[in-house]
Amino acid sequence: MTTETRPAGPRLNEVAPAFDAPTTHGRRSLEDYRGKWLILFSHPADFTPVCTTEFIAFAKRQDEFAALNTELLGLSIDSHYSHIAWVLNIKEKFGVDVRFPIIADLNMAVAQAYGMIQPGASDTAAVRATFIIDPEGVLRAMVYYPMNAGRSVAEIHRLLVALQTADENKCAMPENWTLGDEVIVPTPATPDAALARASEGYNTVDWYFSTRAL
Template sequence: MTQQITAQVPAPRLNEMAPDFDAPTTHGQKKLADYRGQWLVLFSHPADFTPVCTTEFIGFARRHEDFAARNTQLLGLSIDSHYSHIAWVRNIREKFGVDVKFPIIADLSMKVASAYGMIQPGASDTAAVRATFIIDPEGVLRAMVYYPMNAGRSVNEIFRLLVALQTADANGCAMPENWEPGQPVIVPTPKTPEEAEQRASEGYDTVDWYFSTRML
């Protein structure tokens, strides 16, 4: 008997180029290259017209302008059809009074979902789990967050993470637990014994040679 071998799609990895795509959306055909020069939050949901997904789309829609102010576009995805997406967006506007202004990929072939590791066999063979990807203006994948099918993600946390990444890039620093704008950031750790010896005299808020913070 000949055993059939199924080719495995390599999982996306942080700090590497995000998987390319060219897919139909509710705003026309979209490619990853269309977002070059901007940040992109690409997020999948299991299915249209489901309660948890509806709350998530309302959450993203309500913060759409906040993301836009950070040079960031939103792009949803599910393996439902283009027409299902249109009907769902219309339903959200009619029943909840919220206008979803960002595009949604219709990924019936599961090509994009598979490339991004959104299909998790342990959860479902036919639906994309709640995965969120933050892609920088150069097309590099900077963050991945996965949620289970039965628990909605936090849009506020995704926005906080985006701001933290942008701020870290702009200032050459790292961000402590639950960092918010206006709070101290972490100074890069010294790389040599000589630098460690000098750290206490460099004007930072230093607890020990490896742990120093500063205000921006």
């Protein structure tokens, strides 16, 4: 009986794997993004329909991400010149200017470090993986999509806002939380605190479930 050895991928709430790679905007390293949030996202290939829709969606919302102190960085296992040609094609055919850099990961170094290569899908193409990295270089969220289903850029934006808001307010977010919704108050850690919760002025359903407005 043999056991398959799986490569160690990135892990949440640990420092994201370092990289230094060529992009359409020159070389970029993880350290270049210190002090900013970073959304690093991979796609299977240039000049493919699903990937094109995703890049258009990211490009259209780039200014919204920038307003949240967040940079975008794409990646695929295509050449630098393929990326350039694809960006120009998107501009010509769809009227959308892709202004964020795209890593040319021909040696698959970044893709392997981030677990973007999933053998069940392909050994030579990165799946639709999205990583949210905070200003300290810590990986805060990662989302994987299959080859044949495009990701939701709106959901990635919502998740980023939720992470930033949770950090700022020391709280948690309920399902599908958006700005303006109430947030979840941290659960009491002792029996005495649980007994006192109902009198603390929150919207309390039970001792373990309380919400408040921001």
